[in-house]
Amino acid sequence: xxxxxxxxxxxxxxxxxxxxxxxxxxxxxxxxxxxxxxxxxxxxxxxxxxxxxxxxxxxxxxxxxxxxxxxxxxxxxxxxxxxxxxxxxxxxxxxxxxxxxxxxxxxxxxxxxxxxxxxxxxxxxxxxxxxxxxxxxxxxxxxxxxxxxxxxxxxxxxxxxxxxxxxxxxxxxxxxxxxxxxxxxxxxxxxxxxxxxxxxxxxxxxxxxxxxxxxxxxxxxxxxxxxxxxxxxxxxxxxxxxxxx
Amino acid sequence: xxxxxxxxxxxxxxxxxxxxxxxxxxxxxxxxxxxxxxxxxxxxxxxxxxxxxxxxxxxxxxxxxxxxxxxxxxxxxxxxxxxxxxxxxxxxxxxxxxxxxxxxxxxxxxxxxxxxxxxxxxxxxxxxxxxxxxxxxxxxxxxxxxxxxxxxxxxxxxxxxxxxxxxxxxxxxxxxxxxxxxxxxxxxxxxxxxxxxxxxxxxxxxxxxxxxxxxxxxxxxxxxxxxxxxxxxxxxxxxxxxxxx
Numbered sequence: 001x002x003x004x005x006x007x008x009x010x011x012x013x014x015x016x017x018x019x020x021x022x023x024x025x026x027x028x029x030x031x032x033x034x035x036x037x038x039x040x041x042x043x044x045x046x047x048x049x050x051x052x053x054x055x056x057x058x059x060x061x062x063x064x065x066x067x068x069x070x071x072x073x074x075x076x077x078x079x080x081x082x083x084x085x086x087x088x089x090x091x092x093x094x095x096x097x098x099x100x101x102x103x104x105x106x107x108x109x110x111x112x113x114x115x116x117x118x119x120x121x122x123x124x125x126x127x128x129x130x131x132x133x134x135x136x137x138x139x140x141x142x143x144x145x146x147x148x149x150x151x152x153x154x155x156x157x158x159x160x161x162x163x164x165x166x167x168x169x170x171x172x173x174x175x176x177x178x179x180x181x182x183x184x185x186x187x188x189x190x191x192x193x194x195x196x197x198x199x200x201x202x203x204x205x206x207x208x209x210x211x212x213x214x215x216x217x218x219x220x221x222x223x224x225x226x227x228x229x230x231x232x233x234x235x236x237x238x239x240x241x242x243x244x245x
Numbered sequence: 246x247x248x249x250x251x252x253x254x255x256x257x258x259x260x261x262x263x264x265x266x267x268x269x270x271x272x273x274x275x276x277x278x279x280x281x282x283x284x285x286x287x288x289x290x291x292x293x294x295x296x297x298x299x300x301x302x303x304x305x306x307x308x309x310x311x312x313x314x315x316x317x318x319x320x321x322x323x324x325x326x327x328x329x330x331x332x333x334x335x336x337x338x339x340x341x342x343x344x345x346x347x348x349x350x351x352x353x354x355x356x357x358x359x360x361x362x363x364x365x366x367x368x369x370x371x372x373x374x375x376x377x378x379x380x381x382x383x384x385x386x387x388x389x390x391x392x393x394x395x396x397x398x399x400x401x402x403x404x405x406x407x408x409x410x411x412x413x414x415x416x417x418x419x420x421x422x423x424x425x426x427x428x429x430x431x432x433x434x435x436x437x438x439x440x441x442x443x444x445x446x447x448x449x450x451x452x453x454x455x456x457x458x459x460x461x462x463x464x465x466x467x468x469x470x471x472x473x474x475x476x477x478x479x480x481x482x483x484x485x486x487x488x489x490x
Contacts, residue, residue: 016269019359021261058487084366086487090374093484097477104480110367112359114264121329122355129335131395133378133404142489146403150376153402157395159378232342235349239338242303242331244387 009113125237155185176215254358370482421460
């Protein structure tokens with residue numbers, strides 16, 4: 001059997017949110033590559049050789065995966081959530097472009113997964129029920145000024161927003177600055193939702209008005225959803241109506 | 246057993262993309278409600294009573310579902326894709342807000358699914374690999390002027406974009422106008438991808454440069470993805486790099 005590479009999304013955490021397509025790929029794989037916590041999760045669904053690696057080595061990991069597939073191995077590169085949303089798929093194509101021409105003939109597939117923002121939205125109700133955007137607040141790979149401009153334009157456009165990687169030990173201040181920018185554009189009543197460990201037993205959901213949101217409310221494992229001026233509460237749920245004025 | 250209501254996402258079409266969580270809910274349901282084609286799909290996974298309805302009656306359908314759940318039935322409201330993305334979840338909360346106070350105590354859950362934009366992106370490579378937005382181009386429920394402004398701001402913000410419901414028989418011209426707006430803001434080389442029947446045997450993917458995209462290339466069943474000025478092609482794939490200048 002010839003080699004292949006599947007970039008597989010494991011969803012937000014619960015096994016009940018892993019697609020059958022991903023389960024099949026993990027079952028057929030000879031090798032599983034990824035950030036250590038995701039490889040550990042995948043390890044429960046496969047008998048493949050496990051290749052855990054550190055965070056922030058996406059390009060090297062993708063190159064190693066392509067090399068194995070070129071040698072005839074059946075390789076699953078695992079991501080949390082959806083591999084196409086701030087995860088491993090783009091890194092695999094960057095490594096493909098940088099690698100030998102022959103790699104472009106490899107059997108490469110991206111297997112979608114439930115991304116954190118959609119799992120968090122489902123747990124909250126339907127805060128992304130109207131037009132929305134997804135922004136990675138990490139400035140490791142893009143200038144912070146560009147993120148600021150994007151936040152301003154997104155708020156002016158009336159998008160609901162999901163923020164990935166809002167804050168980390170090495171970037172403690174950016175999320176507070178992002179909130180400041182949003183407060184300059186949106187009513188203070190707009191809900192800001194902090195979702196952690198979505199779909200897991202230790203899931204937590206916290207919602208505060210924009211006026212009361214602070215930088216310390218998020219960390220690297222928090223998914224933040226910001227509603228619009230039209231987002232409403234009903235019972236324990238939040239939703240953004242389909243109808244807009 | 247007391248009643249409940251689950252708003253369940255069936256994903257883009259392939260059974261391999263339906264989550265185990267949704268399968269379990271369909272198996273436990275006594276009633277399945279939704280737009281007829283989705284109810285027909287769900288019918289293969291359940292022995293529940295099927296309540297198919299027409300398109301564009303989302304609010305009435307949601308009200309009927311809540312009424313059944315209040316009577317003690319176990320009700321699955323089915324959507325294609327993810328119920329929180331331009332689908333039934335928002336309609337259920339609108340109906341909940343408009344209905345009797347007692348309904349707010351009902352056991353209501355939203356079960357996420359693979360939304361069309363993420364399945365299409367996976368099939369194309371990783372065109373949404375950087376910050377992106379999702380816009381419903383239908384002006385049935387919002388003024389077209391607001392959509393135009395949103396498109397302009399989204400392009401200026403440098404978002405990759407996914408368009409749901411780009412064009413229908415009753416709205417034949419809006420998508421062509423949307424392309425015109427994008428051409429005023431973005432280089433003509435930006436890729437525009439048309440995805441139909443994603444994850445099904447008759448899936449088609451077509452990519453053209455923005456300068457060559459025309460309104461007729463989309464219909465109501467097309468999911469459109471627009472890359473950014475940084476989106477690249479490698480082999481048969483498109484991806485938007487994680488690194489941005």
